[in-house]
Amino acid sequence: MSTKRSASDANGHHHEDGHRPGEGDDRTMKAVFWEGKPFEMSVKRVPRARVVNDTDAVVRVTTSAICGSDLHTYHGVFGSSRVPYPMGHEAIGIVVQVGPGVETVKVGDRVVIPDLPDEGHLDIEPSLLSQFSIYGFGKDFGNLGGCQAEFVRVPFADKSLFVIDDDKIPDNEIIFLTDIFPTAWSALDISGFQPGDDVTIFGAGPVGLLCAYSAILRGASRVFSVDHVPARLAKAKSIGAIPINLADGKPADQILKIVPDGTTRVCDCIGYECVNEKLKPDEGFVINQAVQIASAGGGIGVIGVYFTEPNSKGTPRGNTLSPNVSFPITLFWEKNLTMRAGGVDPKPLIPILLELVKTGRAKPSFIISAEYQGLDDAPEGYRRFDKKFETKIVFKFPWRREDLAVASTGEESHKPEAILYDGPLGHDEESFEDFARQRVSKRRRRNAYERHPLL
Template identity: 35%
Template sequence: MRAVTYHGTGDFRVDTHPDPGIQHARDAVLRVTTTAICGSDLHMYDGFIPEMHKGDIIGHEFMGVVEDVGSEVGNLKRGDRVIIPFTINCGHCHWCKRKEFSLCDESNREPEKLAFMNGQASAGLFGYSHLYGGYDGGQAEYVRVPFADATHLKVPDGMTDEQVLFLTDIFPTGWQAAVNAEVGPGDTVAIWGAGPVGLFVLKSCLLLGAERVFVIDDVPERLALAQEHGAVVIDRSKVKPYDALMEATKGMLPEKVIDAVGLEAHGSGVVDTVYDRVKTATFQETDRPHALREAIMCCQKGGIVSIPGVYAAIIDKFPIGAAFGKALTFRMGQTHVMQHAPTLLDHIREGRIDPTFLITHRGKLNDAPDLYETFRDKKDDCIKVVLTP
């Protein structure tokens, strides 16, 4: 089969790999019909995620048709059409019973690496380094799905791939970020980042009843799309977000702030960003947390900071004093996809949201290397890339 393959920083290629097969009784083999490039994939493309090995297959947003199932998978059969959450969950451990699926104790088959870094290991992820189990990803023609009886959601008849594909990651990620921020009717929310996750955070906040949602970015086409879908936009290249939010809220600041940027935050001309770039280039820091620092400073006293943006390990100059002084609450983490996906599927099916609004680029699997560069560099007004093997 053909698959998008890691060969080093900035070097993803489409290579030939052996077709996957059933290895365990709870496995399934999926023929991938649609997959996507995610902003989290760029963290590997740009070299920020450790434990990537040459030959690893990339991709964690994918869906398809079941080709084969193991002997213990009683709820799937050949021909079933399913989406696959990026978080692999066993379905029966302590964390899965609590529906905290991204914390699964059983699915990370190389747990000692992440436990060494974090104190405990979390769930295995598709196509996302050997910190998370070293599983082959879904930017491929076929993929093996472990714990397939628990790690899937069936697609209702009559729904297209593009309608449901983003239930694999970015829609539940945006929704969880809003839920973690306890967004509700009448709230004022500020979101850093108008990329795919940030846009789904926006849509989720509005579905949950937020009164005003500010979106901060500096990419014109992303700001335009956010404004089109209900945001009050702040172009950080023209105004300081803190000043704009202070003025718009009459000095109160938003009570809920959401960092949908993560570890590769930009901030050209800003002193702390220059500092972060030097520190990461010299391996003294792993992440660039400019957006997170700014979100903390822009959060109202007693407010909530929600972090769906990925952070890898260590950040510097964290404003813990501001967070403590303002009595802020922090919530973050990988998404418990299967906790939220059924609810969001209903939102799509009942017409409250059409997730296809952010797709700007489509291609075949062989187009992936060029489209990774287009997506990373925001060329051709690129917001979201969908691939068909």
């Protein structure tokens, strides 16, 4: 059961620094910012995202989330060297503006924003992570802005955005298509997973839980979920995984007692900020345990982050992590193992996973433990997520009176920011998601009438 939190005045209105709904500037927006202070986040009112290039779109966010990768920034070890910059790379919403070069995405479309937008050119050769353009990690990673914000500018919108044409699916089932569901799915792919394989998954945070969930969906014979947080292990057990508590001893010792030959596949969904069985930081622990657990001829998939950076204003604790770890190469070689690692582009997988969600076969929202209304309490959300008091936090965005400047005219006017709002005015507490889904339903009914006007 998720909890709901909000920062409100006595009348229940969300505001910041005296700002009250109806009194704000529709040219500004709220966004979460990293300013280079470990274990601190801030919320700022900044200029609203806008179309810069002809192929851009602007999306009004209905739901966004905190990702485990955001915690690496929160800890001061990952991200741009230059601060401040806006945070977040998981969001969905409704298109409110498009550039003149956008052809397929329309104002009013409800869309998924992948964390890695299209780069506008064909990559013949694989690129390094340092060359990626990704939301929420600052100037050194594409300078795209962040998705923990009320509005997001999306470059190359036609190829970057995925339109959701089903108004019945709530945001909570779709939000994870932006990053962590495809990432979790890919962890299995790069491990060499096949139906019938047994799997060990390190981490029962959001990505680890979705990896275990994906393995079960895809026909794993048995799934071990390794973590040390009781609530997360309980959630893993609830979906059919076998919980292995790291605090009870080395996972290899525990798992090899159950399956002496090990598991065919192992997935690392934690990365370099992992801990050992004594719950002490130990960067090489998961990799070494994975080699011990993998059975002969098996495979290891690593989608946990291993990307060290030197100290800088943006990564003030970068040097606390090493770019090198010890590795049991003899055992790895003797077992004839394979290992693949790296970041994940969600775009190729979004259509596949969206169909699983549409049919109800996949319901990834089970990982959510808290919903925050607006962004005012984002710093507290980061603290709770970092302390593992929450499994996954999402932000819900209330309808603002400022948005009426966007929604006051119907799309028949052909204005670039025109969308039709049929609801009552002044309901600031109403979720913007409700409007987005209403908008999809209206368009669906209109399209049906145009095809069959006598129905």
